[in-house]
Each structure stands twice: as structure tokens, then as C-alpha cells.
Amino acid sequence: MFWNTLAAVALLGQSASAQNMLRFGCSQLTTERADPLVNPGQIPSPHTHQIIGGNSFNITMDPSNHDLAAQSTCTSCTYSEDFSNYWTASLYFKSPENGTFQRVPQFANVGLQQDGGMTVYYMPYSAKNNKVTAFKPGFRMLAGDPMTKKNNRISICHRCLGNGEGFAPCDAKDTGELPNKYCPKGIRATIIFPSCWDGKSLDSPDHKSHVAYSNSGGLGSPSCPSTHPVAIPQVMYEIMWDTGRYQNSAWYGTNKQPFVYSFGDGTGYGQHGDYLFGWKDDSLQKAMDALPTGKCANANCSVLKVQSAQDAMKCKNSQQVVEDVGASGKWIKELPGGVAVTYA
Numbered sequence: 001m002f003w004n005t006l007a008a009v010a011l012l013g014q015s016a017s018a019q020n021m022l023r024f025g026c027s028q029l030t031t032e033r034a035d036p037l038v039n040p041g042q043i044p045s046p047h048t049h050q051i052i053g054g055n056s057f058n059i060t061m062d063p064s065n066h067d068l069a070a071q072s073t074c075t076s077c078t079y080s081e082d083f084s085n086y087w088t089a090s091l092y093f094k095s096p097e098n099g100t101f102q103r104v105p106q107f108a109n110v111g112l113q114q115d116g117g118m119t120v121y122y123m124p125y126s127a128k129n130n131k132v133t134a135f136k137p138g139f140r141m142l143a144g145d146p147m148t149k150k151n152n153r154i155s156i157c158h159r160c161l162g163n164g165e166g167f168a169p170c171d172a173k174d175t176g177e178l179p180n181k182y183c184p185k186g187i188r189a190t191i192i193f194p195s196c197w198d199g200k201s202l203d204s205p206d207h208k209s210h211v212a213y214s215n216s217g218g219l220g221s222p223s224c225p226s227t228h229p230v231a232i233p234q235v236m237y238e239i240m241w242d243t244g245r246y247q248n249s250a251w252y253g254t255n256k257q258p259f260v261y262s263f264g265d266g267t268g269y270g271q272h273g274d275y276l277f278g279w280k281d282d283s284l285q286k287a288m289d290a291l292p293t294g295k296c297a298n299a300n301c302s303v304l305k306v307q308s309a310q311d312a313m314k315c316k317n318s319q320q321v322v323e324d325v326g327a328s329g330k331w332i333k334e335l336p337g338g339v340a341v342t343y344a
């Protein structure tokens with residue numbers, strides 16, 4: 001029931017009475033080689049990211065003096081009180097014929113209207129009675145590991161769309177690796193963050209150890225470890241890569257499918273997501289508290305302010321790291337930063 005509800009909500013974007021969650025779209029804010037979490041101050045950072053959320057996003061976002069909600073004047077997300085920043089690596093198509101690259105565009109998820117970007121979820125899945133503690137100002141975290149060569153399908157996964165839906169994100173029908181075949185309706189990448197917190201640290205040196213999954217990974221069952229006893233909203237990203245346009249590739253079905261992440265990963269195990277909390281005041285806590293009442297679900301949470309998709313799409317940052325990261329339809333000779341392609 002739980003999984004069916006979740007799968008249905010994830011698929012259809014309809015409200016679920018048993019397990020309400022937030023599910024909303026965010027348009028692209030910018031796409032560039034910037035990473036204020038892992039490589040603060042570095043211009044350019046090693047690889048391309050696609051970034052959404054509040055427009056105070058910058059190369060350096062030191063939590064001691066950067067208040068996302070105070071310094072942003074708009075957000076590319078549905079909820080106008082959400083000035084958080086969310087980002088992942090970009091995906092590229094590599095031509096088997098001549099080795100040049102094209103950045104794969106993103107499209108809107110089921111039921112959402114957006115320009116690129118991704119879908120963001122906040123779920124109360126490790127909590128008793130849906131009671132979760134929202135993040136505090138300055139909170140940040142990382143899910144996934146760009147260096148890994150291991151399959152971690154329960155937290156980081158890919159779905160070849162058009163192959164039958166209706167199951168929970170990152171279940172056994174999804175793959176840790178990029179699908180080894182042509183996906184006419186796109187590839188959906190999912191990144192599931194931990195749902196338990198140590199209750200103290202806003203960050204940690206690896207941006208991970210202050211949080212924990214409630215089981216060995218993936219979507220939480222309702223129990224947090226004693227080291228990380230506080231149930232936080234489980235954040236999940238979905239990115240819809242428009243792979244349908246790449247119909248012909250000699251590499252489909254070989255161990256060298258034609259897509260590669262911006263950090264050179266041609267397998268996909270290393271896809272990762274970064275999160276910088278930036279909701280205004282206690283708006284996220286209010287939303288989490290309203291989930292069990294039925295007044296708050298998906299992109300229609302009555303205790304939050306909703307902006308129009310047009311206004312969200314208008315919120316854009318120009319690149320601070322000005323370079324061609326492979327605009328839609330344009331071929332580039334190498335991955336930005338000259339990153340080499342590797343296969344696990």
C-alpha cells in the first residue's frame with residue numbers, strides 16, 4: 001500500500017491521503033561549472049552542474065554570511081518561499097561517430113510545467129505520524145559520490161521511460177547505471193537523500209556524515225539510527241533527460257551506451273545531488289506539519305505561497321563561469337573542463 005501510494009504519486013503527481021508529500025517542479029536557474037558546496041570559491045569548479053532554486057546562488061555561499069532566503073529576489077521553484085539551491089551533474093550525449101558531445105536537455109515531469117530543471121520531493125518517510133523536523137538555516141548535504149564505481153541503485157537510480165511504470169523510485173526495476181538501451185520517452189534519474197539527522201550539525205566535512213539513511217539507503221522505513229535520531233524530510237530529486245531525440249547510436253546495447261555525466265562517468269553510478277536549505281523562516285516546517293492534515297500536498301500546499309510557472313521560469317541567473325557548456329542542439333569537442341570519459 002505504502003509503495004503503491006508512493007509510486008502512484010510519483011507517477012501521476014496526484015495527492016495521496018495516506019502519505020502526503022511535497023512534489024513540485026523547479027525550472028533551470030543556470031547551468032555552469034560552479035559548486036559552492038564541494039568546491040566553494042573555485043571558478044570554474046571541475047564539472048558542469050544544472051542548478052535550480054533561489055537566485056542568490058553563487059560560487060561561494062559561506063553559511064556564516066550567506067542567507068539564501070534574505071539574499072534571493074526570486075526562485076525558479078513552484079513555492080515562492082523556497083530559496084534553497086538544488087543541483088546535480090548535467091548529462092551529455094557522446095557521438096559514437098566523431099566523439100563530440102551535446103548536452104541532453106531536461107523536460108518537465110508528469111503534471112508539471114517547467115523550463116528544464118527538475119522535480120523536488122519532501123517526504124515524511126522516516127517519521128512516526130509524518131512528524132518531521134525541517135532543516136535549519138545553513139543546513140546542507142550531499143547524496144551520491146562522483147568517485148564511486150559501485151552500483152548504489154537504492155539511492156541513485158535511472159529509469160528507462162516507456163518500459164512500464166507504476167513502481168516506486170529506485171526499486172528493482174530501475175538500474176544504478178544508465179540504461180543500456182534506447183529510451184524513447186527519456187531517462188529519469190532519481191537521487192534519494194538521507195532521512196535522519198544527528199540533530200546538531202548543519203554540515204560535515206564530507207557533507208554526508210551528519211545525516212544517515214534510515215536503513216541501508218534509499219527511501220526510509222520509519223526508524224532512524226541512534227546516532228542520527230532526528231527524522232528530517234526525505235528529499236528526492238527527479239531529472240527527466242530527453243534521450244528520445246538520440247534514436248541512433250551504435251553504442252546502444254553495448255557496455256558503452258552513449259550518455260555520459262559531466263564528470264566523465266559513462267556508467268552513471270556516480271550521479272550525485274547537492275542540497276543547500278533556503279526556505280524562508282519556518283515555511284518548510286509549517287508545510288511538513290500540514291502534510292498529515294490533508295491541507296498540503298504536492299505542488300498545492302495551502303500553507304505555502306505558490307507562484308505561477310511563468311514567474312518561476314523567469315527566475316534565471318546568468319553564468320558566472322561564462323563558457324559553452326553545450327547548449328541544446330550544439331556540439332562541443334570535449335566535456336567542459338576537458339573531463340575524460342570513463343566506464344566503471
Ligand SMILES: *[C@@H]1O[C@H](CO)[C@@H](O)[C@H](O)[C@H]1NC(C)=O
Pocket residue numbers: 055056057058059317
Ligand atoms: C556573487 O558574488 C559576487 C561577489 O560577492 C557578487 O558580485 C555577485 O553579484 C554575486 N552574484 C549573485 C547572482 O548574487
Ligand SMILES: *[C@@H]1O[C@H](CO)[C@@H](O)[C@H](O)[C@H]1NC(C)=O
Pocket residue numbers: 095096097098099100331
Ligand atoms: C558528429 O556526429 C553526429 C552524429 O553522431 C553528427 O550529428 C554531428 O554533425 C557530427 N559532428 C561533426 C563535427 O562531424
Ligand SMILES: *[C@@H]1O[C@H](CO)[C@@H](O)[C@H](O)[C@H]1NC(C)=O
Pocket residue numbers: 295300302
Ligand atoms: C488545491 O487544494 C485546494 C484545497 O485543498 C483545492 O480546492 C484545489 O482544487 C487544489 N488545486 C489543485 C490544482 O489541485
